[in-house]
Amino acid sequence: MREACDVVIIGAGHNGLTLGAYLARSGLDVIVLERRHEEGGGLCTEELTQAGFLHNVHANYHTFVDMAPPVHDLEVRSHGIEYVRPEVQMASIYDDGTALTVHADIDKTVESMARFSEVDAQTFRRLYDEAHGFVDLLLGTLMYQPPMSVKELTRALAQFGVEDRSEFLGVKLRRETINEFLDQHFTNDKIKAHLAFHASVCSYTTDVKGLAIGFPLLVGKINNWHLCVGGSHRLAHALWRDLAQHGGVMISDADVSTIMVESGRAVGVTLSSGEQITARKAVVSTVDVEQTFLRFLNKDAVDVELREKVENKIAHKDWTLFSVHAAMNRLPEYEAAEFDPDVNRAWVVNLGYSSPAELNEDWRLIRAGKVPDPRPNAAVNSLYDPTDAPEGYYTGLLRQFAPFEVNGVGAGEWDNMGRWYGERCLDVWKRYAPNLTEDAYVDWVPFTPLDIERKMPNMVRGDWMMGEISLDNMLDQRPLPELGQYRTPIEGLYMGGSTQHPHGFITFGPGYNALQVMAEDLNIDPWWRQI
Amino acid sequence: MADVYTPEWYDLVKEAINNRVAGMDGLPPETLHIAVDIEGDGVSPYVDEASSRHFLIRIAKGACEWYREVDEAAQSTDEIKLDYRFVGPASEFDAVVGGVIDPIDAALGGVIKVRGDMRFLMRQAEHVQVLLDAYTHGVQTDWPKGEPPYA
Numbered sequence: 001m002r003e004a005c006d007v008v009i010i011g012a013g014h015n016g017l018t019l020g021a022y023l024a025r026s027g028l029d030v031i032v033l034e035r036r037h038e039e040g041g042g043l044c045t046e047e048l049t050q051a052g053f054l055h056n057v058h059a060n061y062h063t064f065v066d067m068a069p070p071v072h073d074l075e076v077r078s079h080g081i082e083y084v085r086p087e088v089q090m091a092s093i094y095d096d097g098t099a100l101t102v103h104a105d106i107d108k109t110v111e112s113m114a115r116f117s118e119v120d121a122q123t124f125r126r127l128y129d130e131a132h133g134f135v136d137l138l139l140g141t142l143m144y145q146p147p148m149s150v151k152e153l154t155r156a157l158a159q160f161g162v163e164d165r166s167e168f169l170g171v172k173l174r175r176e177t178i179n180e181f182l183d184q185h186f187t188n189d190k191i192k193a194h195l196a197f198h199a200s201v202c203s204y205t206t207d208v209k210g211l212a213i214g215f216p217l218l219v220g221k222i223n224n225w226h227l228c229v230g231g232s233h234r235l236a237h238a239l240w241r242d243l244a245q246h247g248g249v250m251i252s253d254a255d256v257s258t259i260m261v262e263s264g265r266a267v268g269v270t271l272s273s274g275e276q277i278t279a280r281k282a283v284v285s286t287v288d289v290e291q292t293f294l295r296f297l298n299k300d301a302v303d304v305e306l307r308e309k310v311e312n313k314i315a316h317k318d319w320t321l322f323s324v325h326a327a328m329n330r331l332p333e334y335e336a337a338e339f340d341p342d343v344n345r346a347w348v349v350n351l352g353y354s355s356p357a358e359l360n361e362d363w364r365l366i367r368a369g370k371v372p373d374p375r376p377n378a379a380v381n382s383l384y385d386p387t388d389a390p391e392g393y394y395t396g397l398l399r400q401f402a403p404f405e406v407n408g409v410g411a412g413e414w415d416n417m418g419r420w421y422g423e424r425c426l427d428v429w430k431r432y433a434p435n436l437t438e439d440a441y442v443d444w445v446p447f448t449p450l451d452i453e454r455k456m457p458n459m460v461r462g463d464w465m466m467g468e469i470s471l472d473n474m475l476d477q478r479p480l481p482e483l484g485q486y487r488t489p490i491e492g493l494y495m496g497g498s499t500q501h502p503h504g505f506i507t508f509g510p511g512y513n514a515l516q517v518m519a520e521d522l523n524i525d526p527w528w529r530q531i
Numbered sequence: 532m533a534d535v536y537t538p539e540w541y542d543l544v545k546e547a548i549n550n551r552v553a554g555m556d557g558l559p560p561e562t563l564h565i566a567v568d569i570e571g572d573g574v575s576p577y578v579d580e581a582s583s584r585h586f587l588i589r590i591a592k593g594a595c596e597w598y599r600e601v602d603e604a605a606q607s608t609d610e611i612k613l614d615y616r617f618v619g620p621a622s623e624f625d626a627v628v629g630g631v632i633d634p635i636d637a638a639l640g641g642v643i644k645v646r647g648d649m650r651f652l653m654r655q656a657e658h659v660q661v662l663l664d665a666y667t668h669g670v671q672t673d674w675p676k677g678e679p680p681y682a
Contacts, residue, residue, distance in 0.1 A: 133640035141649035148650050159656035160635050531566065531613035531646050 005029040005249075007518075008269050008279040010256050010296070011286035011458065013041020014059075015497050015511030017239035017250070018070045019284060022515050024248035025074075026524045031277055032243065033254040033269065035457075039240045041286075042456065042464065043506070045231030049327040049443040053395050054231040054388040057325075057447065058456065058464060060379060060397060061201070061348070062235070062506050065226040067139055070508040073528045079238035082229040084384045089225045091346035092194040093432050094354045099336035099343045100194050104223050106132075112340065117188035124195075124219075127168050127185065131220030134169075138217050146485050146513050147475035147501040150174060168216050174471060176212035178204060179356050189355040196359050197350045198222060200401065201377065203317070203465045203505065207360050210471030227347065229385045235506070259283055259292070259493065261301040266493035269296070279492070281522055284514060286497030288458040288466060289314050289479050303489055309480055315473050319366045320404050320452060320462030322414075324376070324422045326396035326444040327389065331380060332433035348379045351432050366403045371417070374425045376400040393442065398425045404449045404461040411461075414448035422446035458497070465504035466497065475501055486514040487521075494518060534673045535628060536569075536577055536584065538600075545595040547669025551661045558593030559655050565590065566605040566616040575621030576676035584621075587611070593658055615647035622681060627667055629679040634663045 007023050009016045012034035020032040032039070042058035049055065065071060065083050077083075090102040101112045106128055114121035141148075148156075154171050157163065163170035173181065178199050182192040196206045202218050204211045228234050240250050258270040260278070268278035285292040293302050293310040302310075334343045343349065352375035353359055362372040382394035389395050400421075406413040422444065430436045449462035459466060467479050476484035479499045486494050496514030498504035519526045533540035552558060567586040571578035578584050587605040589596040607613045623642050626632045637643040645652070652659055 130640070133642075136641055136644065137639060137649065140646070141653060145648065145650050148653060152654060156653035156656045159660065162635075162639070165633070165636055165639065531607060531616045 003031070003275070004268075004278045004280065005031045006279065006281045007031075007284065008033065008277050008282075009284045009286060009496070010259075010269065010292075011035075011041060011497055012039035012236070012240070012250050012252070013286055013497065014043055014235065014239060014506055014508060015514075016041070016284070016286040017236065017243055017511075018074065018508050019286070019496050019511035019515050020248050020250070021074050021239055021242040021246065022070070022512075022528060023518070023524070024243050024246035026519075026527065028281065028524070030243070030248040032248065032250045033256055033271070033277070034250060034252045035255045036252065038236075038252050039250050040233050040236030041458075042504070043232045043236040044455070045233035048325045048445050048447070052390040053327040053393070053442075055325040055395055056232045056381070056397065058452070059232045059506050060227075060381070062226040062228055062232070063202070063221055063224055064505075064507050065224065067135070067221065067224065068508040068512070069144055069528065070512055074239065074242045076235070076238050076242070079241040081234055081238045083226040084229055085224070085226050086345075086347040086384045088342045088345040088347065089223055090194075090198065090348045090350070091340075091343045092190065092197060092350040092353065093334060093336045093343060094190055094193075095352065097336050097339055098190070099334070099340045100190060101340055101342045101346055102194070102198075102222060103342070106223055108342075109223065112342075113191055115340075116190050117186075120186045120188045120191045123185050124191070127216065127219055128222065130166060130168055131216040135217065135220035138220070142217075142475075143502050143507065143509050144512055146516055147478075149476050150471070150474070153475070173213040173215070174210050177209055178206040178212050178215050179360065181212040181215050182206075182356060193353045193355050193358070194350065195219070196356045197353050197377070200359060201348070201399075203469050203503070205319070205363060205469065206356060207363055208470055211469065213471070225347065227381055227384050230387050232506075256296055258298065259285070259296040259301075261297065261490060261493075265491040282492050282494055282518060284494045284496045284518075286495075286511065288460050288497070289483070289495070289499050290460060291458065292495065297490070301490060306480075306482060306489060309482075314479055315468035315470065316461045316463040317465055317468050319363065319401050320449040321464065322400045322402040322418075322421060322425070322449060323447040324396075324398040324425050324444055325447060326398070326426075327442040328394040328396050328436075328440055329392070329442055330435060330440050331383065331394055332378065332396075332429065333435045334433045336432065345383060347381070347384060348377055349432075350377050351375055351428055362401055366401060369403050369405055369407050371402060371406060371421060372400075374400050374421070374428045376425045376428060378429055396429075396444075398422075398429060400425055402449055404453075411450045411453070414450040418446035418448045418451075466499045467503060469503060474503075478503070486510075486517040532671045532673050534675050535625070540670060540672065541598050543670040544666055545598060547665040548595045548662055551665050551669065552593045552658070555593060555658070555661065558658060559651075560592060562592075562596075563590040563614045564588070564605075564611050566613050568604050568616065568618045569621045569624045570619065572620035572622050574681050575625045575679075577625060578621035590662075613647075615645065615652075617643055617645055619643035622679065625679040625681075628672060629674070630667060631679050634667060
């Protein structure tokens with residue numbers, strides 16, 4: 001059987017669906033292909049433990065809600081999406097029983113920080129105000145446009161005298177780590193630890209040179225974390241509905257085996273079933289670079305030099321996540337609630353990082369393939385979304401920074417140690433919330449770094465950002481300079497997934513930015529650009 | 532000298548822009564249309580509270596070809612496709628014109644919102660600086676109803 005359409009999109013994650021929906025709304029005939037049994041990619045919610053308990057297997061935190069243009073353009077909320085912005089967004093609980101809480105109301109966050117350091121609290125207030133003020137401009141300049149080069153950005157920042165105008169922003173950030181930024185501006189270790197932890201959860205490793213450049217933006221949206229009611233997968237449904245309502249088609253269980261290339265132009269795909277789907281205008285891959293160029297494309301279709309770069313130079317994160325998904329019959333009651341009662345209402349809780357040095361030590365261990373003593377973060381979605389568990393029950397999610405390959409014996413070791421490491425993580429949770437005894441759990445399952453790759457092969461080595469987060473792999477250099485503008489050397493073939501700028505996370509950015517480039521190439525009227 | 536936001540004042544701004552860009556190298560060849568929406572905020576005496584004043588400006592090859600005050604917020608049409616929009620409270624626009632706050636600070640701080648292709652503005656930073664300098668320092672402005680900063 002041979003089908004034909006205008007655009008074939010490989011991968012029905014949020015970027016593929018977003019791009020597909022825009023193109024369908026633009027009048028193009030779009031088919032989105034998904035290898036798995038349903039759409040969503042990282043927007044994956046499953047009853048991993050028991051029936052009725054909805055666990056977000058990958059994406060849990062939606063931090064770009066109301067900032068990302070597709071949320072408005074595609075009328076996501078009209079497709080049954082409800083977001084909750086937890087009042088107490090995040091907390092850190094320290095070993096001495098104290099706790100710091102981050103609130104949707106930034107005044108309350110400043111009050112919480114002031115209990116540790118009045119000076120740092122005021123510094124945070126200035127940083128937040130400044131960063132929050134320019135967040136629109138930064139998002140418009142950096143996130144939701146095909147990327148500029150670091151050189152161009154640097155020149156413009158200098159021309160506009162940004163360094164002289166800002167206490168926190170500056171060209172020098174591109175040479176600094178987040179740790180260095182924190183040391184320059186803050187004094188209290190616990191406050192620094194919380195801000196470093198927050199950056200890490202956003203995948204910005206705190207000891208990597210150059211990542212300070214992204215830190216102010218992270219702070220500018222530190223209180224914009226949202227929970228998707230009914231599970232993150234609902235967003236995938238909403239995007240799919242929008243695609244379908246505008247004539248697009250999503251086909252699941254569609255395993256692409258080949259991108260067909262004729263006379264140097266991508267003209268469609270072949271599925272492993274043998275079915276062919278031809279594309280009159282474009283083929284877009286939203287999956288990883290490796291599958292796209294080493295598996296889907298025949299060797300003779302890819303320039304030798306590019307093929308070698310894909311084989312050897314694609315950079316992946318050097319840490320990943322180990323998770324425990326729990327079905328619970330009680331909420332955690334933290335001892336630190338005596339210090340700050342709001343910790344019991346905090347959506348995401350850092351359990352134990354009290355200083356940046358402790359995080360640094362864990363990065364060192366993880367890079368050496370060691371599994372650190374757990375300092376997991378705990379998210380209880382049911383606090384703000386009671387629909388994710390049966391009445392009187394709750395879901396819990398522990399996440400721990402971890403290596404992909406363990407102790408030099410490979411990732412396979414996770415199959416032997418997942419349950420053991422999960423128990424250790426739960427023990428840590430109980431240390432801070434003593435009511436979480438063994439009988440608090442109806443059930444729980446580990447979800448290891450290896451499980452990430454097994455479930456989502458495009459998250460190579462458990463790399464949930466689909467590419468290292470570093471200055472060398474940002475903007476127009478991501479994932480490689482020749483692929484950094486969403487086009488590829490093969491005419492009609494585009495890259496539109498999280499391998500591209502800006503990166504993974506539920507940003508919608510890669511799909512949205514690929515759209516801008518395709519609109520230019522295919523003469524699509526950019527109706528979404530509302531000036 | 533001209534009263535702020537009067538046709539005479541805008542003519543002087545236009546003249547100041549065009550004097551500054553004359554002879555500049557590397558001006559963008561594109562023709563750009565810019566919408567400006569100055570929103571009454573109860574502080575500025577120059578725009579009634581709960582109303583707005585709207586302007587449309589055409590920049591061609593770096594120079595101001597024309598400006599128009601329009602009745603409603605300008606929208607893209609078949610003839611004129613908007614490239615940028617600047618929106619903000621009137622007292623903030625007044626403060627920029629009066630030299631009380633810097634226009635870059637106003638944009639960076641989100642006080643005056645900018646919509647459009649920011650990459651182009653970043654790449655044309657030098658030209659943008661010249662336009663802003665003409666707007667903020669190019670004209671001697673009269674403030675018949677009072678001058679920013681307002682009490």
